[in-house]
Amino acid sequence: MIAFTIEMALVATALLLIPGTLIAWLLARRAWRGKALVETFVMLPLVMPPVATGLILLRLFGRRGVIGSRLGFDVVFTWRAVVLAMTVMAFPLFVRTARVAFEHVSRRYEDIARTLGAGEIRVFFTITLPLASRGIIAGAVIAFARALGEFGATILIAGNIEGQTSTIATSIYTLVQLGEDRAAMSLLLVSVVIAFGAIFASELLLRKA
Amino acid sequence: MLAALLTLQIHAAASLTDVLREIGTAFTRATHVAVAFNFAGSSTIARQIESGAPGDVFISADEAQMDRVAKYVVPGTRRDILSNQLAIAGERDLLKARRIALADPRAVPAGVYARQYLERKGLWRALKKKVIPTENVRAALAAVKAGNADSAIVYRTDDAHAFVITDGPTITYPAAVIRDSKEARRFVDFLSSDAAKTIFRKYGFMPK
Amino acid sequence: MRLVFDDVTLALPEFALRASFDVETNALGIFGPSGAGKTTLLEIIAGLRAPDRGRIFVDDVEISSLKTRERRIGYVPQDDTLFPHMSVKKNVLYGGTGGAPILHWMDDLMHRGVTKLSGGERRRVALARAMTTNPRLLLLDELLGGLDDAKKRELIALIPRPIIFVSHERDEIAALCEHVVSIDRGQCSAPASLPQSSFSLSSRPQLKR
Numbered sequence: 001m002i003a004f005t006i007e008m009a010l011v012a013t014a015l016l017l018i019p020g021t022l023i024a025w026l027l028a029r030r031a032w033r034g035k036a037l038v039e040t041f042v043m044l045p046l047v048m049p050p051v052a053t054g055l056i057l058l059r060l061f062g063r064r065g066v067i068g069s070r071l072g073f074d075v076v077f078t079w080r081a082v083v084l085a086m087t088v089m090a091f092p093l094f095v096r097t098a099r100v101a102f103e104h105v106s107r108r109y110e111d112i113a114r115t116l117g118a119g120e121i122r123v124f125f126t127i128t129l130p131l132a133s134r135g136i137i138a139g140a141v142i143a144f145a146r147a148l149g150e151f152g153a154t155i156l157i158a159g160n161i162e163g164q165t166s167t168i169a170t171s172i173y174t175l176v177q178l179g180e181d182r183a184a185m186s187l188l189l190v191s192v193v194i195a196f197g198a199i200f201a202s203e204l205l206l207r208k209a
Numbered sequence: 210m211l212a213a214l215l216t217l218q219i220h221a222a223a224s225l226t227d228v229l230r231e232i233g234t235a236f237t238r239a240t241h242v243a244v245a246f247n248f249a250g251s252s253t254i255a256r257q258i259e260s261g262a263p264g265d266v267f268i269s270a271d272e273a274q275m276d277r278v279a280k281y282v283v284p285g286t287r288r289d290i291l292s293n294q295l296a297i298a299g300e301r302d303l304l305k306a307r308r309i310a311l312a313d314p315r316a317v318p319a320g321v322y323a324r325q326y327l328e329r330k331g332l333w334r335a336l337k338k339k340v341i342p343t344e345n346v347r348a349a350l351a352a353v354k355a356g357n358a359d360s361a362i363v364y365r366t367d368d369a370h371a372f373v374i375t376d377g378p379t380i381t382y383p384a385a386v387i388r389d390s391k392e393a394r395r396f397v398d399f400l401s402s403d404a405a406k407t408i409f410r411k412y413g414f415m416p417k
Numbered sequence: 418m419r420l421v422f423d424d425v426t427l428a429l430p431e432f433a434l435r436a437s438f439d440v441e442t443n444a445l446g447i448f449g450p451s452g453a454g455k456t457t458l459l460e461i462i463a464g465l466r467a468p469d470r471g472r473i474f475v476d477d478v479e480i481s482s483l484k485t486r487e488r489r490i491g492y493v494p495q496d497d498t499l500f501p502h503m504s505v506k507k508n509v510l511y512g513g514t515g516g517a518p519i520l521h522w523m524d525d526l527m528h529r530g531v532t533k534l535s536g537g538e539r540r541r542v543a544l545a546r547a548m549t550t551n552p553r554l555l556l557l558d559e560l561l562g563g564l565d566d567a568k569k570r571e572l573i574a575l576i577p578r579p580i581i582f583v584s585h586e587r588d589e590i591a592a593l594c595e596h597v598v599s600i601d602r603g604q605c606s607a608p609a610s611l612p613q614s615s616f617s618l619s620s621r622p623q624l625k626r
Contacts, residue, residue, distance in 0.1 A: 064356040076357045077308065077341050108498050111465045114485040115492040116512030116550055126511075130502050159341045160313075177256055178316050179277070 002190060005167040008079065009147035012086035013140055016094055020143075021136060024098035025128070046092040050152025057084060057157050081158035082165050086147035094143035101135020102128065138205040145198035149191065216243040217392055218263060220254045222270035222382065223312075223345035224293070224319065224364045228412040229268070235408065236399050242392045250345035252277075252316035258387060265393040268384040268400075270346075270364075271318035275383045286386035286393075290400045292415040293380040295322055296371035299353040299360040303336055306359035310341045310349035319346035322378050323362035329378075366413040381417075418476055418554060418579040420445060422605075425461065425471030425481075434458065434603040436471075443578040445608065446594035448585070454603045455583045456495065459556045462581065463492040475554055489515075491547030495558040499542055505529050508546050515551030522575055537568040541575070548577060552624060555580045561589050577624050 027039060045053045061068040061075040061084065068075055075081050105128050113123045129136075151169040158165040160174055168191050175184035221229050226248045233244040247254070247264070251274040254267060258278045267282075268290070269275040275287065300306040314320035320342065327333040341358055343349045350367050352358040364380070365373045384400055386393045399405055406416040419441050427434040434454045447455050460466040462473060464485035473481040480488045500508050506527045523545045526538060534542065540560055547555055557580055561569045573592060582593050590597050591611060599606040 058355070058357075062355050062357045077352075108494065108496070109500055111463075111485075112492065112494070112498050112500075113511065115463050115465070115488070115490060116546070117486045117489075118512070119486055127500065155344075159343065161341055163338075174313070174315070177252055177313075179256060179259065 001163075001166050001171055002168060004079075005148060005169075006194075008082045008167070009086055009144055012083050012090060012147045013094075013144045015083070015087050016091050016143060017140060020091060020094045020139075021098055021129075024095045024136075024139075025102050025124070027095070028099045028102035029128075042095050043092045045089050045153075046096075050089060050150070051156055053088060054085065054153030054156030057081075057088065057153060061157065076157050077159045077161065077165065079158075079165060082154055082167060085153035085157055086150045089150045089153055090143035090146040093146050094139045097139030097142055098132070098136045101132040101139065104135065105131040134205050138202040141198050141202040141205070145195050145202070148194055148198070215390070215392055216245050217265045217390075217396055218245055218247065219266045219268070219396070220247045220249070220258070220262075220264045220387075221266075221268040222251045222254075222318065223248045223347045224270055224367055225268060225382070226347065228366070228409060228414060231412075232400070232405050232408050235404055236396060239399070239404070240392070240395060242395070244396070248345075248347075250312055250317040251275075252313070252318070253344065263388070265386065265388045265390065266384065266396055267387050268382060269318065270380070270382055271321065272381055272383060273321065274318060275385060278387075281387055283386040283389045283393075286389075286397055287383055288385070288397065288401065289381050289417050290384045291382035291409060292417060293364045293366055293382065294415075295319075295326060295362055295374040295377040295380070296365035296368065297360055297374065298350055298363050298368045298371040299358070301360070301372045303332065303360055307339060308341055308352075308358040308360075309336060309339045310343055310352040310358035310361040312346040312349050312363075313342040313344065314340065315342070317345055318380075319349070319362070319364060322380055326362075326374065326377050369413070382414075418443060419474070420581075421472075421474035423472045423474070425468045425473060427457065427461065427466070427468045429454065429457065429603065432603040434461075434468075436598075436600075436605040438598065438605065438608055440596055440608040442594075442596040442608070442610075443580075444594040444596070445579075445581045446590035446597035446611070447581060447583045447600055448587070448590050448597050449600035450585055453600045455585075455600055456558055458600065458605075459492065459494075459558055459581065459583055463490050463556055464488050465492075478553075489550070489552045489554075491550065491552035491555040493540075493543045493547050493555070493557050493560055495562070499531050499534075499539060499546075501531060503531065505531055505534075505542050508542060509549055511546060512550035514549050520545050520548065537564055537572065540564070540572060544572070544575065548624070553579075555624065556583075557581070558583045559585075561586070579624065 023042060058076060059065055063069065063076065075084060109127050109131065110123050113127045149169055151173065154167060155170050160166055160170040168187060172184050172187050175187065229246060233246065237243055251269040251271060255274040255277045258264065258267060258281050267278065303309060311323050312320035314324040324333060327336060341352060343352060346363050346367060349361040350363050353361045363371060365371055384397050386397055409416045421439045422436040425436045434457055436458060447458060449455055457466060461468050472479055480490065508531065509523060526542060555577065561572060576593065582590065584590055594611055596608040596610050598608050
């Protein structure tokens with residue numbers, strides 16, 4: 001179950017990297033009508049109660065949901081729901097960190113690159129992205145930590161099915177419910193150690209940036 | 210006569226949500242004492258009481274959860290007030306169902322009863338991996354209603370269309386006072402009154 | 418080179434930048450106090466800022482209608498803009514060589530890292546980087562600022578033609594330029610020709626057109 005949680009968190013982090021980086025870059029470098037709307041939408045899972053986000057996901061991805069009914073495979077109450085909850089909840093954290101990383105890349109460098117003949121894609125991959133990479137990696141680490149600890153949305157759409165969708169967080173919950181405090185505390189310790197390691201690594205990366 | 214300023218805090222099993230609201234209204238009308246409810250899986254409530262959550266009365270969906278908080282119960286106030294029966298909501302043939310929602314069979318009464326029943330019938334091993342545990346019995350029902358589970362084992366009082374399991378376990382709902390007061394005792398007494406029994410029957414419960 | 422500014426205008430917070438002139442020169446100086454709009458003017462020529470209206474021609478090519486990366490105008494801005502995440506060699510070769518041979522006076526620096534260079538060395542690298550792409554024109558913004566006389570002379574000997582050279586130091590303009598435009602609070606004077614100094618008379622590298 002611990003390995004399962006880590007695996008799912010890694011998958012979730014991998015999934016949000018490319019769209020998250022793209023959106024972070026757009027928010028940092030471009031302006032358009034309705035940009036504020038996009039910003040708000042992306043940040044929503046961060047400020048809404050996780051169960052509220054979980055409820056929205058349940059309605060969308062349930063068997064009868066707008067998306068769920070068209071998929072041909074089950075999402076709710078499967079490992080896919082675990083990944084979904086983790087990805088959605090970690091996404092705004094990643095975008096926020098990556099956006100700041102992009103904003104800190106001096107536009108000067110990008111301008112010089114353009115005068116030297118580089119097209120926008122080359123500028124992005126040779127100048128912007130490398131210079132923002134420390135912050136982006138830090139963002140990925142934070143996102144991973146957030147995914148690991150995700151509970152509210154997970155319990156709603158993945159349930160807490162032993163051996164199938166139980167995560168560290170939902171297992172702690174069940175153990176507490178059952179009054180098995182000793183086991184709950186051990187799991188809590190594991191959770192804290194992993195989260196601590198992740199945040200610490202992220203801080204180091206951000207500091208050097 | 211001064212209306213009481215007190216509001217009674219009642220913790221009750223989720224399966225009692227609708228019926229207790231009506232009983233609460235009747236109680237307040239008769240006694241001018243307000244009531245506020247916390248509905249959840251009985252194991253959740255037991256846990257909260259163990260952790261010192263404030264509350265005046267606890268109505269549990271099984272003996273086990275009430276036993277769990279025995280040392281918090283005001284002596285002499287515990288009484289069995291209801292019976293209920295298990296029922297299957299949704300797809301009746303559990304072997305055909307791909308997913309069966311149960312209130313967590315490790316702890317929540319409805320789920321525990323369901324598991325005991327299935328074990329007795331020799332079906333638990335086969336059905337175990339299809340089980341989706343939920344926090345309380347109403348959540349199990351909701352999963353079926355939303356289409357995310359094919360079947361759920363609930364109480365017959367939760368769903369009028371559910372298929373009643375007539376050879377199921379004896380289900381007893383005990384009630385007890387947690388924080389002693391005249392009003393709390395009055396409430397537990399009220400649960401055994403004729404007025405309350407009529408309301409319980411209306412919702413399909415069997416008063417003891 | 419024939420340089421034509423046709424009613425180039427840009428509204429800025431404090432004043433309006435206005436330049437309109439037609440001059441045949443190999444080295445145009447832009448002279449004025451700080452804040453007068455010199456850097457902004459260079460940015461407009463390089464394609465990094467768009468004017469409100471007006472056109473710019475370099476040797477009958479309407480460069481103002483071209484995208485930045487198509488203009489082939491080298492730009493050495495005022496502050497350090499060497500790409501910090503690349504070696505000297507990668508910096509210098511970023512824009513490709515456009516067919517020009519690698520500058521011999523860069524040999525001693527090519528294998529160095531970017532971080533430990535002195536001020537004068539950084540300028541040399543920035544200059545080489547802009548020259549290597551074989552631009553039609555070089556824009557130099559305060560290239561000699563803060564250097565001692567010996568270093569200044571070294572750099573001056575390396576600067577090719579044609580150039581537009583921005584400075585607030587009269588002597589630098591006098592040493593390098595054939596014509597000068599004075600700019601004050603956005604208003605550009607007509608180009609005045611300068612007496613040729615001994616430096617300008619010596620043979621110097623010409624950029625291929």
